[in-house]
Each structure stands twice: as C-alpha cells, then as structure tokens.
Amino acid sequence: MAKLNCNDVLQYMDDYIDGEMDSELKKEMDLHLQKCDICHQIMMSHEKTINLLKKAMEIEPDQKMMIRIKNYLNSHLSKH
Amino acid sequence: MERKPNFKEMGERANQELSELSDQELVEKFQAGEKEVLSELLNRYQSRIYRLAYGILRNPQDAEEVIQEVFLRLFQKLDSFKGESSFASWLYRVAINTTYMKMREKRGADMLPLETLGKYLEEQVEKRGSAEWSSRPDDELLTEEALRLISAAIEQLPDDFKTVLILRDVDGLSTEEVGRLLDLSPAAVKSRLHRARLFLRKRLDAFYRQLFEGG
Numbered sequence: 056m057a058k059l060n061c062n063d064v065l066q067y068m069d070d071y072i073d074g075e076m077d078s079e080l081k082k083e084m085d086l087h088l089q090k091c092d093i094c095h096q097i098m099m100s101h102e103k104t105i106n107l108l109k110k111a112m113e114i115e116p117d118q119k120m121m122i123r124i125k126n127y128l129n130s131h132l133s134k135h
Numbered sequence: 136m137e138r139k140p141n142f143k144e145m146g147e148r149a150n151q152e153l154s155e156l157s158d159q160e161l162v163e164k165f166q167a168g169e170k171e172v173l174s175e176l177l178n179r180y181q182s183r184i185y186r187l188a189y190g191i192l193r194n195p196q197d198a199e200e201v202i203q204e205v206f207l208r209l210f211q212k213l214d215s216f217k218g219e220s221s222f223a224s225w226l227y228r229v230a231i232n233t234t235y236m237k238m239r240e241k242r243g244a245d246m247l248p249l250e251t252l253g254k255y256l257e258e259q260v261e262k263r264g265s266a267e268w269s270s271r272p273d274d275e276l277l278t279e280e281a282l283r284l285i286s287a288a289i290e291q292l293p294d295d296f297k298t299v300l301i302l303r304d305v306d307g308l309s310t311e312e313v314g315r316l317l318d319l320s321p322a323a324v325k326s327r328l329h330r331a332r333l334f335l336r337k338r339l340d341a342f343y344r345q346l347f348e349g350g
Binding site for chain 1: 170173174177181182185186189190195198199202203206207210266268269270273276277281282285286300301304305310325328329332333335336339340
C-alpha cells in the first residue's frame with residue numbers, strides 16, 4: 056500500500072481508534088503517527104474526546120427514580 | 136394462573152433466581168405466563184435505556200418516562216416476540232422508537248440544521264499547534280463547565296448522529312449492531328459516528344484551548 060498522507064490518516068482515524076482496521080493499514084497508520092506531530096495530536100484529542108464522552112455519560116437512574124418507575128409499572132400493569 | 140409482575144417484590148427473587156437466566160429464558164417464562172420476570176428485565180436494562188434516552192433527550196424526567204413507556208410496551212408486546220432478533224436488539228428498537236416519539240413531542244429549537252453544523256463536520260489538517268489539553272488527566276478536564284459543554288454539543292447534533300454516538304460510544308454496541316437497529320449500512324453508521332465525534336472534539340478543542348492557552 057502507498058504511504059498514507061495526513062488526509063488518509065484523518066479519514067481512517069475512527070477505524071484505528073475502534074480497532075476496526077486490518078494489520079497492514081494499522082502499521083502504515085502507526086508509521087505516519089510516529090512521524091507526524093499534527094496527526095498525532097489530532098488523534099490524541101479525538102481519542103480523548105471519546106473517553107470524555109464516555110465518562111460524561113456514566114449516568115444511572117437514581118434510587119428514587121427506580122422506585123418511581125417500579126411504582127408506576129405496578130399501578131399500570133395491575134389494571135391489565 | 137398468570138402471575139402479575141410485582142416490582143416492589145422484585146428485589147429478592149430477581150437477584151436470587153432470575154439473574155442467572157438468559158434473556159431468552161426470561162422471555163420464554165414471560166410467554167408461559169410468569170409475567171413477574173419483567174422485573175428482572177427491568178433490572179437488567181433500565182440503566183442502558185436510561186443512558187440512551189437521556190443521551191438523546193437530555194432531560195432526566197423525559198428519560199424516566201421513556202423507561203416507563205418502554206416497559207409498559209414490553210408487557211403488552213412481549214408475548215408476540217418471536218426471537219427473530221435478540222431480545223436486546225428488539226428492546227433497543229422499542230427504546231429508540233419511544234425516545235424518538237418523545238423527542239417529537241418535545242422538539243425544541245436547540246438542534247442545529249446540518250448546514251449550520253457544516254464547519255464542524257469537515258475534517259481538515261489544521262496546523263494549529265499542539266492540542267496540549269488532550270494529554271491532561273480526565274479529572275482535570277471533566278469540569279462542570281466541560282460537562283455542560285458536552286451536553287449542549289450532544290443536544291445540537293441531529294437525532295440520528297446523536298443516537299449513533301450514544302449506542303456506539305456510550306453503550307458500546309458494534310457498528311453492525313447499530314446499523315441493524317437504525318436500518319443503516321455500516322458505512323453510514325461510521326460516517327455519522329465520525330462526524331458526531333468530530334463535532335464534539337472541535338467544541339472541546341475550542342473550549343480547552345481557551346481555558347488552558349487563553350487562545
């Protein structure tokens with residue numbers, strides 16, 4: 056495969072992060088990322104964004120809400 | 136005789152006996168008349184449905200109502216579930232449809248049209264120097280203000296971008312699973328995911344550069 060340029064790397068960035076990439080292409084990506092600071096930084100910030108999103112969305116219904124949901128379902132399902 | 140679910144008593148039995156059964160086994164029990172197994176399905180899936188609904192609607196009360204509606208619908212429809220897809224996929228589909236219905240009821244003015252998002256959705260190699268913020272620890276980055284920014288950015292995404300982002304990055308479903316749920320090709324899922332992540336990244340990048348570099 057021909058050497059990747061920066062636009063190629065940006066195009067494949069998600070496949071690289073998600074591990075949905077064949078090993079040959081991954082090697083090319085790794086090579087490029089070792090040499091190109093800009094792509095490396097973009098990749099880092101992209102990956103960090105995904106991690107921050109995951110953390111920001113670590114939410115659960117609280118105990119009070121769970122009780123309300125159960126009460127609601129009990130009252131509605133008892134009519135069936 | 137058919138046994139009604141009693142969610143108040145769900146704790147002991149659900150945890151002790153039902154939690155070891157597969158979804159399919161629970162569905163079969165339900166279809167055989169043991170309606171009380173619904174409580175275990177609620178235990179198992181309420182957090183995931185909540186994250187999906189909250190992720191899209193951005194309102195805890197609306198997300199709570201979605202869980203209630205999903206499980207009412209589940210009670211009414213589970214007898215006709217034939218197992219052509221997994222129970223989880225079927226439930227996700229019900230949850231997505233219920234969330235979208237709620238979204239249509241509540242549609243606010245916050246979501247930006249695609250063309251307005253355009254500048255955020257195109258990737259370009261920008262020689263802007265180091266995005267130093269990305270090497271900082273998460274604890275330092277996840278301030279209240281950053282959380283509000285992430286929340287507002289998600290809210291501005293078109294619904295299908297938002298749904299793909301939540302299902303892939305928050306719930307951890309595969310590209311193929313998301314495609315099946317939303318009737319999208321894997322390429323379409325990847326494209327939406329990429330653009331949603333890109334939008335979020337650009338918003339965070341601008342925010343953190345301002346915060347840490349004053350620029």
